[in-house]
Amino acid sequence: MKRYLKKVMYLKPRHELLFLQLICLGLIPFSGLAQNSSVRKTQETLLSGTLKGIISDIYGEPLFGVTVLNKSKGEHTLTDRSGKYTITGEPGEILVFSLNGYLTKEVEVAGQNLNLSLTESTQTEKTFNSLYGPRKKSTSIQSYADIYSRELAQSPTVSYLNALTGRLPGLTTLQANGEPGNDFVGASIRGVAPQILVNGIPRDLTSIDPEEIESITILKDALSTVMLGQRSSGGVILIKTKQGEIGKQKVSFTAQRGIQSSTTIPKTLDAYNYASLFNEALRNDGKAEIYTQADLQAYKDGSDPIGHPNVDWYDEILKPSSIFSRYNLNTSGGGNNARYFVSVDYLNQDGLYKTSDENSYNTNVNYKRYLLRSNIDVDITKNLSVNLNLFGAIENGNYPGGGGIYGALATTPNNAYPIFNSNGSLGGNNDFQNNIWGLSTRSGYTLSYNRTITADLSLKRTLDDVLKGLFVKATLSFNTGLGDATNRTKTFAVYKQTPNAAGEYDYQKFKVDGVQNAGSSTNTAQNKNLYSEFQAGFDRSFQKHHVSALLNGNIQNVYVNGPNLPLDYKTLASSFSYDYDEKYMFEVAMSYSGLNRYLDNNRYGYFPAVGVAWNISKENFLKENVSWINNLKLRASYGKTGNANIGYFVYDQYYTDGVGYYFGTSATFAYTKTESSLANPNATWEKARKLNIGLDADFFNNTFNLTVDYYKNRFYDLMQQRGKSASIIGNTYPLENIGITDYRGLDLQATYRNHINNLNYFVSAIISAGSNKVIDQDEVFREYDWMKRTGQSGSQTFGYLADGFFQTIEEINASPKIAGYNPVPGDIKYRDLNGDQIINEFDVTALRSNKPMVYYSFNLGINYKGFDFSALLQGARNRTIYVSGTTEWEFQNNGLGQAFEHHLNRWTPATAGTATYPRLTVGSNVNNQASSSFWLRNGNYLRLKNVELGYTLPGSLSHKIGLSSIRVFANGLNLLTQSEFDRVDPETIGSIYPAQRVINMGINIKF
C-alpha cells in the first residue's frame, strides 16, 4: 500500500482525477456500513459489575491518564501507562471517556470488555511555543495565540498564511491577488507586518504545507518578541513543523482535489448599452454622438459581428473554473534513541485562462509545488541530543506570455474589436493593439522556477550533571533560495478589417507576428540566509518557586538581493522568569542587537521588556468559594522594541550613473555621474513602546475559555521623508527618523467547548479590533485644521466631501465650484469647508472614519460518531473601500475605457431623484473624479470563509483492511460572501486576478 501511494504521488495530472474517483467510489460501501454502528455495545459477557479495557489512540498507541467516568454511578478512574482501566459498570450504564486533547466518547455498557480508540481533538495544549522553546500556558505573561495542524488543514489553500484568516486574534490578512503562485495573503499583527520564524529561525517562507506544520503561534506583545532585537517590533509568526514521536510508525496520506472559481466578476456593459451610454456621455460633453442608430441596431441584434462586435471578454478569455489538487504523504515515528517526521507534498494549481489548441504548450497559469521535509531527532547520549531539519521546495509556475490580461479584461469595451476577423486573424485597431485573446494565447509563455533548501542542525546538551535544570544548545542553519525564469514570449499582429470598394476586405496590420523569444533570466529571485545561535537555559523549581532563564546569542547573514551586501544581524538576548506557585509571575527579557547597515558607532540598540501576572484563581478566597472559575490570570507587559527599517547603507552620500547626455556631431553618449538621494548619517532603527494588558480565563470546568488583550503601542522614530522637504535643496530627501504613530486595539478569543453525549462541539469567537493614529509626521503648514494629516489614521484618504448631485442650474450658480470647471446638473457637488466659494485643496479633509477596524470571526465545530463538521465565518467592520480608476469610472483613457452595469444608474434629468452615479462623461472629469467621499464605499463584509465536512470510518472497518483510519472530507474556501459593496470581491479590488472560491474534496488515510 505504501509503495503504491508513493507511486501515486508522481502520477501525471490527468491521472489524478481518476485516482481520486476510484478512492471515492471505493468508499461508498464503507460509509453505508458505518451508519449501522450507533452506540457501541460490548460483545463479551464476563463477571457482571466490572468492566475492563484498553484505551488507545487511532494508531493503537495506549493512552495514559484517560478519565473513565461511570455517569450513572459517579465513579471514575484513570487509565494506566499501558492504557488499561477497570471500572464497575452494569449493562445499560453510560461510561464517559475523556482526555485533554482528545474527543470525549460516551459508550453504553453492554459487556465486560471495552477497548476504545480516541480521536484527537483541537483541544488546546498545555504549552505554547514561545520564541525559543515551549512555555507553560498557565504561567505565561506573554501575549500570543496559536493554531494547530488540524485546523490549518481545514482550509484548501496553497499557503499556510491564507489558512490563518480569521483564526488568530490579533492577526489580520488581506488577499490582494488571487493568481496561482501569487495568491499569498498579506498578514499583519496588530496592524504591522510580522517577522516570520520557522523552527525558531527568522526567514520568509510562504511555501510550507499545512500538513507538515504542527502549530503556528503568533507573538504579539513586546515581552514575547523583544529578544529579536532589531526585528522585534512587528510581532512574530512562529511556525513549528512536526517532529517525530516515540511510538510505532505512523503514515498519513492525503489526496485532495478542488475546483476554484472567481468569487465575483465585474459586470460590464454589452456593446449596445455601452454605445448608447457613450453617445449620452458625448452629448453631456457637448460633443457629437459617434454611434448612429444603425450602429446601435447592429450592436443590439449582432448582425455585424466584425464591424460591430459585442464581445463578453470575461466569458471569452476565462474558464468558469479551474482545478487545484494536492497530495501529501508523511510518516513519523521513532524509538527511544531517534525520532523522525518525513513528509512529501505535491500541489498543482491551474489558472482560469482558456487555452488554444494551436499551441503545443500551455498558456494558462499553472503552479506546481513539490515539497520535501525531513525532521530527525537523535539522542546521542542520555544528555546530548541532535536535531536535524531538512526542507526542500520546488515551485514551478507557468504564465501566459502577455502580461496585464486582467487589466485588459477590465478596461476593454465589449465593442472594441472582434476577437477574430472573417479571415481568422486577430481583431484589433490602432487604439487596441493588444487583442486579449492574443495576450492570453498568442504571446507564448513564461516559466518561472523557484527552489528553496533549508537545513537546521542543532545540538542540545542537558547539564543536569553540572546543575540540575541547566542546558546548552547550539544551532546552525542555512537556507538558500533561487529563482529563474524562462521567457518564451512572442509578439502577435492584429488587423483592422474594413470593407473596401471591391466588396472585399482590407486588413490594416498593427504590430507583427514574432517568433518566440528564447530568453532566460537567471537570478530573478535569490536569497541566502545563514544563521547560528548559541543558547543556554536554566529551568527549575524550588518548592513553590519556579525559575527559568535563557541566554541567546545569534548571528544571521541575510542576502536578499544578488549584488547587495548581506544584512548582518547580531543579537545577544536574555530572559528571566519567575513564578511563585503559578500564582505570581514575573518576567524580564531584553536584547542587545545590531545591524551592519548603521554607522559603526551607532549600530547596537538595547531593547528591554518586562511583564507581571497574577493568577487570582489560585488565591484561596477564590479557589475555595467560586468553583466555576478554573483559571483567572491577569497579566501586563511593557517593553521597547526595534525595527531595522533602514535602506542600503544610507549613511554615506553616494553618486550614481546619471541619465547621460549627447555631445558632438556624432551624438556620442557621454556617461555621467550624479548625486544619489541625500544621505542620512543619523539614521537609526525605528522603535516602539508597547503596552499589553491581558486576561486569560477558564470557566465552568474548563469548558469556557476566554483570552482578552488590550494593547497600546507607540511606534516612533519611524523612517519617513520630512514634511518640510522643500525642493529648493535640489535633491531627494532621505528617510529620517521622524514619524510617530500610535496603534491601539483589542484582541479577544472566547471558546466554549463541550459535549452532549457523543456529540463533541465547540463554538469560538475571535475579534481583532485595532486602529492607528498619526501622532507626528513633521506635517507641513496647513491653513485649516480639517486638512491636517496628523491625528488621523495612517491609512486615511483625503478628499472633498460630496454633497450629492447638482440638480439645477440655479443650484450650480449659487454653489462653489472647482476652479476652471463649469458644472452642469448631474455633477457631484462638494462642500466648501472654508467658505471661499472655490472648491480647492483647502476643502480637502479626511474621508474615512477613524473608528477601529474590526475583524471578527465565528468558528463552529461538531464531531459526532465519525462525522466532523466545522465552519468559519469571517468578517470585517468599519472597513471602507475607495473605488476609482478604470474599473470604476466610465469611458476612461480618453474614451477607450470600459463601462459597467453600475453606470446604468447614472444621473439623467429623468432619473435625477434616484441616480447613484453622476452624469456620464468621456475621459477624465476634473470635478466628478476628484478624490471625494462620493467614491468611498462600505467595505464591510462577512464571508463563509471555510466549511469542512468529514467522515471517519469506524475503526473496526479501517482496521480490517489494515489501516488505522480513513477519513473522507469536503471543504471549501470563500464559499459565500456578503458585502454591501458587492460588485467586486471585497479584498481583491481593481483589475487583478480575483480571489478564488474553492470547493475541495479529499481523503486522508492513516496507518
Added chain:
Amino acid sequence: MKRYIYVIALAAGCLAACQKNDIEKTPLNQWTEEYVFDEKDSVGDFAKGFLIETYSNLPTGFNRIGGNILASASDDAIASQTSSTIERFTNGQISPFNNPDDQWAKNYTGIRRANIFLANIGKVPFKQSMITEKNYWIAEARFLRAYFYFELVKRYGGVPLLGDRVLTLNDDLSIPKNTLAQCVEYILTECDAIKGALRKDPVSDAELGRATQAAALALKSRLLLYMASPLYNAGATANDPKWKDAADAAREVMKLNVFSLHASFGTLFTTRKNTEVILAFQRANGTDVENNNTPVGYAGPVTANGYTSPTQELVDAFQMKDGKPYNQSALYDPANPYVNRDPRFYLTIFHNGLKWLNRNVETFEGGKDKPGGIVTQTRTGYYMRKFMGDFTSSTVFSSQTHNFMLFRYAEILLNFAEAQNEFSGPDADVYKAIEDIRRRAGLVPFALPLNLTKEQMREIIRHERRVEMAFEEQRFWDIRRWKIAENVLNGSLHGMRITKNGNALVYERYEAAKVSFSAPKMYSYPIPYTEITKNRNLVQNTGW
C-alpha cells in the same frame, strides 16, 4: 561528559567567529564624492561626467508635457487628446496645486548640481594641459546655473537665489524669495562674468552642444528682451533704454560674425551642426517627434499619435508665398486655401493634401487622419509637421536628429529687430534682420514695404516671430511678455472643417476649443503650493 560542553561551546564560538569580517563594512561598489571629484585624477574624468549630467537639466522641449508641446497651451495649437493636462493653461484650471509645467524642482536640481561642481572642482588636480578645459567647465557650470535661474524667473518671477551654496539637511531651508530685479541682475552678472571664459564659437565637432560664449550672450539677449517687454516694463516710455540694452545684447551675438541663417528651413532642425544653432538640448537620433505628431491615420507600420493640433489662427498667420497676409493676397483661393503659402507653412503644419509617407494627408471629415469617432485625432484639421525629417515618400521613419533648439540665430535677429524697432524705430538694420529671415524662408518677394511705422513694423516682427519660431516654446512666453495673452487666449481657437462633397472639398472654420486666460495673475506661474507649505518664508505670487 564535560568535554561535550566544551565541544558545543567551541563550536558555537567558532560559528560566531568565522562569520566575522568576511563582508565589506560598507558597499565598496558605490561611488562616493572622492571618486567623482578625484584628488588623483589629473584629467577629472568623473568630474566632467558630473558637469555633463547638469546639462540634462536643460529644457527638453518637444512633447514634454504629458505628450504635448508647450505650444498647445498657446494660441498656436491645442492638444488632440481631450482632457490633457496641458489644457489647464487654457481652461483656467492651473493653480498652485496643479501646474503641468511646474519646473521648480527640476531647475533647483540643476542649480544644486552646478553648485556641487563649482564647490568641488577645485579638489581635482588638473594637469597643466587640462587647465583651459577646466576653466571652460567652470564657466559652463555657471552658464547652466544662470540658465536654470532664467527658466525659473520667466515662470515664477523672483525666486530664492542660492549663490554658490550647496544646501544641506541641517540648513535652514526656509529661504525667502529674492526680487525679480535681483534675479535678473544675478543672471546678467553671471553672463557677463563668463562670456569671456566660455568656449569661442564655433566649437569643434566633438564639443558640439557645449555652452559657448554665444550661448551666454544669447541668454542675455533674451533676458533683456523679456525685461524690456510690456509685462516687465509696464511704465516704459518711447525709446526706453531697456530696449537699447536688449538690442545691444542681440547685436553682440550678431557681431561675433560666426552665425548665419541655415540655408534651408527644412533641414535646419534635423541638421545637428549648422551655422544657425547656438545652443540646443542634445539628444540621440530617434523618431519620437515623428511618432508623437504624425497624423493618426498612418498608424500601423509606424507609430502615429497625432498629439498636436495646430490652430487655424496659426495657419492664418502664415502669409502667402508673395509675402502678403492671406486676406490681402491675390494668391489666396478660399476653395484651395493651402496652395501658394509661405514655404515654411508646409514644413510646419500637416494640412489636408500634404504628402507624407507615400500618401496625402486626409484631414477631411471621415478621412484617414480624421476618421471621426472616439480615437485620438486632430481637433483642428491640422497636425504638427515641424522638426520632422522628410518622409514624403518613405514607408517608415528613420532616426533623425531631434535636438531641441534653445537658442538659434534667427531668434537673435528677431530679438534685435524687436528691440531696435522699439528703441529707435524701423531703421535699416531692423529691415535687414527681418528680411534675412523672410529670404531664407523662401518668400518671393521677401522685402517688406518701405516706410513702415514703428507700430506696423512691430506687428510684422511679432508675426514673423510667430511663424518662424512656431512650436519652439517661444510663442507661449511671447504672448505673456507682450501682455496679449488676455486677448489671444480668451474666447475661441479655431479649426478647419473640410467636408468632402463628391470630389470637391468644402472648407469651413469652426470653433475647436474654448480658451480663457485670467489676467493678470496668469502672466506668472503660481509657486507650487507644496513649496509654500514647506517653506513659510516663500510668498505666493500675486493673484494665486
